[in-house]
Amino acid sequence: xxxxxxHGTEAICEGAIRNGCRAFFGYPITPQNEVPEYMSVQMPRIxxxxxxxxxxxxxINMVYGAAGAGVRAMTSSSSPGVSLKQEGISYIACARIxxxxxxxxxxxxxxxxxxxxxGDYFQATKGGGHGDYHLIVLAPSSVxxxxxxxxxAFDLSDQYRVPAMILADGxxxxxxxxxxxxxxxxxxxxxxxxxxxxxxxxxxxxVLNSLLIQPEVLEPHVNELQRTYDEIQAKECRAxxxxxxxxxxxxxxxxTVARICKSAALALRRQGVKxxxxxxxxxxxxxxxxxxxxxxxxxxxxxxxxELSLGQMVEDVRLSVGGRKPVAFYGRTGGxxxxxxxxxxxxxxALEAKA
Numbered sequence: 025x026x027x028x029x030x031h032g033t034e035a036i037c038e039g040a041i042r043n044g045c046r047a048f049f050g051y052p053i054t055p056q057n058e059v060p061e062y063m064s065v066q067m068p069r070i071x072x073x074x075x076x077x078x079x080x081x082x083x084i085n086m087v088y089g090a091a092g093a094g095v096r097a098m099t100s101s102s103s104p105g106v107s108l109k110q111e112g113i114s115y116i117a118c119a120r121i122x123x124x125x126x127x128x129x130x131x132x133x134x135x136x137x138x139x140x141x142x143g144d145y146f147q148a149t150k151g152g153g154h155g156d157y158h159l160i161v162l163a164p165s166s167v168x169x170x171x172x173x174x175x176x177a178f179d180l181s182d183q184y185r186v187p188a189m190i191l192a193d194g195x196x197x198x199x200x201x202x203x204x205x206x207x208x209x210x211x212x213x214x215x216x217x218x219x220x221x222x223x224x225x226x227x228x229x230x231v232l233n234s235l236l237i238q239p240e241v242l243e244p245h246v247n248e249l250q251r252t253y254d255e256i257q258a259k260e261c262r263a264x265x266x267x268x269x270x271x272x273x274x275x276x277x278x279x280t281v282a283r284i285c286k287s288a289a290l291a292l293r294r295q296g297v298k299x300x301x302x303x304x305x306x307x308x309x310x311x312x313x314x315x316x317x318x319x320x321x322x323x324x325x326x327x328x329x330x331e332l333s334l335g336q337m338v339e340d341v342r343l344s345v346g347g348r349k350p351v352a353f354y355g356r357t358g359g360x361x362x363x364x365x366x367x368x369x370x371x372x373x374a375l376e377a378k379a
Contacts, residue, residue: 094220139359271300
């Protein structure tokens with residue numbers, strides 16, 4: 025198939041549209057403004073619904089309503105905007121309503137800046153809002169994956185009745201690369217949702233509720249949610265590895281930074297240093313077993329986790345490695361992005377510390 029040039033934001037939209045998204049609700053914030061802009065043009069053309077809501081809070085609650093009626097629905101924002109959506113996301117998770125949320129991360133905390141960052145990892149993977157819940161979180165590292173992962177997110181969300189998030193830094197959103205678009209899915213091929221409040225007369229009354237006041241009702245519900253998260257953990261972990269079989273130092277990162285780390289690992293190899301690379305594709309569920317297996321190898325002396333933050337994913341890496349090997353960290357923040365040379369120097373320091 026032929027490829028076309030798209031920005032990451034546009035690729036996300038195409039992935040959604042081509043897998044049946046027919047309702048988008050959003051509010052402008054840099055660096056994801058091209059998502060609502062693109063959807064405002066495309067949704068009416070395919071019989072879908074686009075609404076620029078009056079706020080992020082309104083947008084996520086519109087998703088709650090449309091997705092609860094069985095429509096494949098999506099919203100997008102950037103870091104502080106996603107923070108405003110957290111209460112609604114928690115309600116949606118409690119009501120077990122599938123939908124897709126896109127976060128094109130910018131620097132923070134606070135209002136921060138519009139440059140890329142990865143400071144929202146904790147928010148995305150550890151709940152974010154109130155209560156015991158998780159989202160399925162996918163982290164693309166290319167524009168092609170921005171399209172493919174969004175397409176996949178709708179199927180995963182429907183399958184498990186768990187909201188899914190595309191977590192990408194601002195570079196992915198603004199990057200332009202060739203993309204091979206997936207085929208347009210026939211809406212008739214999307215499985216029926218017997219739980220949805222579709223309004224058909226003559227059927228059993230359907231109720232979607234996130235207000236469970238009685239402890240004897242809420243606790244079994246939360247436990248059932250956890251059983252779903254456990255199933256997702258068992259079946260949906262994804263990671264990509266390179267040259268880990270004989271590696272002495274293993275570089276790991278997600279999103280755009282993983283691409284820089286991959287180049288750094290290959291450059292280290294050219295210098296005679298046996299470097300490997302791990303990229304988690306799913307941030308929840310986190311691919312802990314991949315790290316544990318690599319850490320068990322005798323050749324591995326240390327890991328280096330690289331992030332556009334002061335250290336968030338590194339906690340999951342350390343838990344996964346389980347103390348078998350040291351895990352060093354190198355991070356940049358404020359919208360700064362490390363280059364290959366910085367990462368190579370950090371990797372060599374990690375090896376020297378181990379020696």
